[in-house]
Amino acid sequence: MKKSIGAMILVLAVASCGGTGGGGGSSNAPSNLDNACSIVQERPQYLRAFRAAERKWNVPVHVLMAVIYQESKFKSNARPPFRYAAGVVPVGRQSSALGYSQALDATWKEYQVATGSRSARRTNIKDASDFMGWYMNVTKRRNGVSLSDARNQYFAYHDGHTGFSRGTYKNKAWLVRIAGEVSSRANTYRSQLANCGSRWRA
Numbered sequence: 001m002k003k004s005i006g007a008m009i010l011v012l013a014v015a016s017c018g019g020t021g022g023g024g025g026s027s028n029a030p031s032n033l034d035n036a037c038s039i040v041q042e043r044p045q046y047l048r049a050f051r052a053a054e055r056k057w058n059v060p061v062h063v064l065m066a067v068i069y070q071e072s073k074f075k076s077n078a079r080p081p082f083r084y085a086a087g088v089v090p091v092g093r094q095s096s097a098l099g100y101s102q103a104l105d106a107t108w109k110e111y112q113v114a115t116g117s118r119s120a121r122r123t124n125i126k127d128a129s130d131f132m133g134w135y136m137n138v139t140k141r142r143n144g145v146s147l148s149d150a151r152n153q154y155f156a157y158h159d160g161h162t163g164f165s166r167g168t169y170k171n172k173a174w175l176v177r178i179a180g181e182v183s184s185r186a187n188t189y190r191s192q193l194a195n196c197g198s199r200w201r202a
Contacts, residue, residue, distance in 0.1 A: 057133025
């Protein structure tokens with residue numbers, strides 16, 4: 001009995017170390033996520049990654065940033081929360097999503113095969129940005145959504161290309177609200193980036 005109790009305590013301790021705020025992510029986010037200029041000044045490697053994705057996939061930097069904010073708050077090791085049996089024992093994550101882009105295992109593998117990026121990692125900002133550029137271009141090709149349309153791109157990003165085409169998001173009031181927030185943040189980031197110093201202007 002003592003052994004089983006000890007094992008349960010150990011499992012709970014490991015689960016509690018999964019990340020901050022129940023999100024299972026690392027604590028390495030930039031200090032001011034509401035200011036795009038501050039983000040890229042603090043993490044210039046982010047801007048290099050965003051610009052590379054924009055050149056390759058034509059997805060605007062501010063759209064990439066707004067979706068990354070929503071998905072991971074710019075935490076490289078972000079993961080979904082744990083699920084618990086009987087409200088106590090952790091039985092695994094809510095999904096296989098990981099990293100800046102919160103890409104699922106299967107979708108990430110699809111991206112790797114499609115682009116030949118076998119060594120790409122979801123915890124790498126350049127790879128995550130490239131993945132998002134690829135995914136949004138598939139959305140444009142399959143669903144006709146403009147690459148600058150952050151709201152509808154997010155719907156397809158969240159519900160998948162088939163789900164978007166079926167309009168599954170229309171019955172999710174919470175998702176409609178969040179997509180509106182993504183669109184608003186994208187517009188804010190666009191305005192901010194336009195007024196950054198020349199070195200940081202996207």
